[in-house]
Amino acid sequence: MTVTIKDVAREANVSVATVSRALNGQHNVAEAVRRRVQVVAERLRYIPHHAARSLSSRRTRTIGVVLPEVHGEFFSELMFGIDQVAREHGLHLLVSSYHGDPREQGDALRSMRGRVDGLLVMSPYDDVDGHLADALAMLPNAVLISSHLSLPGKCRIGIDNHAGARAMVAHLVALGHERIAFVSGPQGNHEAEERLRGYRDGLAELLPRSAPWVLQGDFHEGSGERAVQSLLAGPSLPDAVFAANDMMALGCLSAFSAAGLTVPVDIALAGFDDIPLARHVPPGLTTMRVDIAALGADAMRRLLAPVGDGQSDDGLRQPQLVVRASTGMARVSPDSS
């Protein structure tokens, strides 16, 4: 039914070895023969069978991408950056998400065996039972994104969440806010915990008299809405709400709006990540820019870089403060002499 390399060889009066060499651009083929083979292959609409090729060549030209989930703008941006570099190199992407479940993550990783030449793994969760380390040990080269773990021989790439959260607190304090509530990310998520730690440290340093005010969230929009609803049900509102990511900040915004509160007039709001919508949603969300697409692209380039090329440089990327209208203007105008 489907045409194989044998059919091409027969039609072109050469051996299958020659067909393989001709089509793969090897140099030890007479140009006339190569042309003939190409013409025949074209006419027969021959497409090499991938599994056969990768079984014998031990290469798949595919990179596996294992993510906590595929939902939302953050992952969309990350995939975008990864995809860019992949297509520059003619590589395919095998995508798998594990829904925050460590066991599923292990399965996802294991099932990549023999399917990929390399792996990009985003794993912000604690590797409590060592599933991740185990699975990774027997897989080809991998780059870890936003991971807690440092695995021997594996390169890691991430962002400085602690410094970022601290910088945002500093920004809010500089605007004169004193009661700053924080909507956290999910527990056990290393990025979420670093952001929380940055918030606490920033507060302790800059507003030592102000106690931390933390509302539990989970990085999804809905938890931002619920956090605001619980604030509205309380005795008083904070001056500012700092959400541990933009998705939750959007949820907060929506809940404020539903309650008739205007950001930033009635309350200031800040997020983290700078997803594309942060700039598009009125009034414009102040946030810490991570450049998610660049993070994905860099991870991919790292994976493709020759081994030994400064592999496990663990340098964290510094997020940048992006001030938009949602944090408003200074409440207490500073001495501007």
Added chain:
Amino acid sequence: MTVTIKDVAREANVSVATVSRALNGQHNVAEAVRRRVQVVAERLRYIPHHAARSLSSRRTRTIGVVLPEVHGEFFSELMFGIDQVAREHGLHLLVSSYHGDPREQGDALRSMRGRVDGLLVMSPYDDVDGHLADALAMLPNAVLISSHLSLPGKCRIGIDNHAGARAMVAHLVALGHERIAFVSGPQGNHEAEERLRGYRDGLAELLPRSAPWVLQGDFHEGSGERAVQSLLAGPSLPDAVFAANDMMALGCLSAFSAAGLTVPVDIALAGFDDIPLARHVPPGLTTMRVDIAALGADAMRRLLAPVGDGQSDDGLRQPQLVVRASTGMARVSPDSS
């Protein structure tokens, strides 16, 4: 280096055939033997080599997904729906985007040969040179999403964009708007053209004295912003802006806000798709709900359904009007006797 089925066979004192059968859950294996094999496989951390398996079994347990792009909430939602069904069936996803370029689309499809058991192809663009039809002819079963083409033996699934756009015009007219501008999607995109046609037809029918007012867009946020900027530069504003998708509507919203105009007080705004953010962005975007995730999930289920099971039922899904605050209240209150 890596452990293969031979190693397991040797350690377990059985043939490779028996290992294969034991691990694949075939019934013709003594339970004691199966257990022994499983224990050895576990101890050796054996993982079957995918390429080898799929070469001999002619199955890959992988579904190829070919999309115009991977960027943005629409695709994120679509992938989410597809991923759900894929994991229910233990299938992997090989994702490829072609950036709206028909030639790249052909390449993407071709390179799926021998890698996938089935294909989900979203192809809203015209297949001018037949690349799509060609490539699809030699591939395993496929489901086309939102495609113009009806290919023999291929199932198609899509939404009724014409009816949806018409319904939105009807909604805007019912609210008393008379000058309704439309921000279109990219040319050559079948979905965009159907929505435009729905707008024109709705207008011709319901507001016969009102000429169409079309601004060219491309389905991205930026083109929504630019459309509004060009409106602001013109002599007068419409009563309402209907963007051919939500992303552009968000761009419009942002541009209105930047210009100091409030939606819906100063101008009404509507989109199409109902991406998750449509409900979360203040003031809440009126839109046509497509249920994108369900579209992806259904396409996947269709692909997995037994052949002949009503395969090329071309029934279009009807989008639902979702009224939120962005279209505001009726300008001219109707006779409410």
Added chain:
DNA sequence: CTGAAAGCGCTTACAG
């Protein structure tokens, strides 16, 4: 219930 063997469709030393 189990094993020996053929075969899946390629690539790649090895000869020539």
Added chain:
DNA sequence: CTGAAAGCGCTTACAG
């Protein structure tokens, strides 16, 4: 420059 042959790691009739 070209071909015959081995081999990649599995699965699956075919015998027994």
